[in-house]
Amino acid sequence: MSLKQFLTSRLFFRHLALAVALVTVSILIVLLALKFYTRHGESLAVPDLLGMTEEQFSVVLEKSNLKYVIVDSTYKEEVVAGGVIDQVPDAGMHVKRNRKVFITINAVAPEQVSVPPLTDISMRQSLAQLESVGLLPGAITYKPSEFHNLVLEATYNGRRVITGELLPKGSQINLVVGTGDGRGSVSLPDLKGLTLDMARAILIDSMLNLGAVIYDQSVISRIDTLQARVWKQHPDRSGSPYVSVGASVDVWLTIDELRLSQEYPEDQDTEIRNEEEESFF
Known part of the structure; x- marks a missing residue:
């Protein structure tokens, strides 16, 4: 039988059909095996573990056929010792079994950090020192001194802090800064168009304090607070270009570009946020 006759014979087509059937069956078996192995289409909702201790969340995760790894610890006063303060994936997300x-x-107690040298240096250096070890600047007050912008005293809970002593990370350190001879007033900076962090830095450099922080209705989320810019301040330079050293400056912030480009009266329903609050909400 010639090749041409074989390719057109029933025997050839019978073998071809058998080969196609075998390949199709093999593919289906592989797909079914993969589906079974990976549990394709099956997912579990991650439970909300925030605030639970390990004894509690280990039981919850076991019932949900999920495992866990503790990757870090930090300290928040409002959360129970050993309680969950963050989880990845977030609660409600759907993931595979296991x-x-x-x-x-x-953490059971806040991390202790060593107080760096804070006095007899410029305020900018002192603030950088605080940030480097995880301490926060508290109230900044000013008093007459021959040394301009020099930190004269650093206190915590009403007492002077000593270089090298241990304090809880995140503690607020109050600073007393010298004004220099005859510096009873300073030039009031124009903060309009600046973010909150930029405005705060400029006020510190100007020996002034940040007062009330007021967001308008355009600011909804935490990300909005980072992007919001100052559209109004009090006092502003329309009254007097000078204010007393240590004076507080209130700021109004928005993400509304129209408001940033024009003058508007203050909203009746703006919400005042206290700078000392940990979160936006």
């Missing part, structure tokens, strides 16, 4: 949930728990 997926690991990465957890950050609340």
Whole structure:
């Protein structure tokens, strides 16, 4: 039988059909095996673990067929010791069975840090020193001194702090800064168009304090607070270009470009946020 006759014979087509059937069956078996192995289409909702201790969330995750890894710990006063303060993936997300949930728990006590040298240096240096170890600037007050912008005293809970002593990370340190001879007033900066962080830095450099922080209705989320810019301040330079050293300056912030480009009266329903609050909400 010639090749041409074989390719047109029933025997050839019978073998071809058999080969196609075998390949199709093999593919279906592989797909079914993969679906079974990966549980394609099946997912579990990650439970909300925030605030739970390890004894509690380990039981919840076991029932949900999920595993966990504790990756970090930090301290928040408002959360129970050992309680969950962050989880990845977030609660409500759908994941595969046996997926690991990465957890950050609340430390039993805040981390202790050593107080760096804070006095007899410029205020800018002192603030940088605080930031480098995880301490926060508290109230900044000014008093007459022959040394301009020099930190004269640093206090915590009403007492002077000593270089090298241990304090809880995140503690607020109050600073007393010299004004220099005859510096009873300073030039009032124009803060319009600046973000809150930029405005705060300029006020510190000008020996002034940040007062009330007021967001309008355009600011909704935490990200909005970072992007919002000052559209109004009090006092402003329309009254007097000078204010007393240490005076507080209130700022109004928005993400509304129209408001940033024009003058508007203050909203009746703007919401005042206290700068000392930990979160926007």
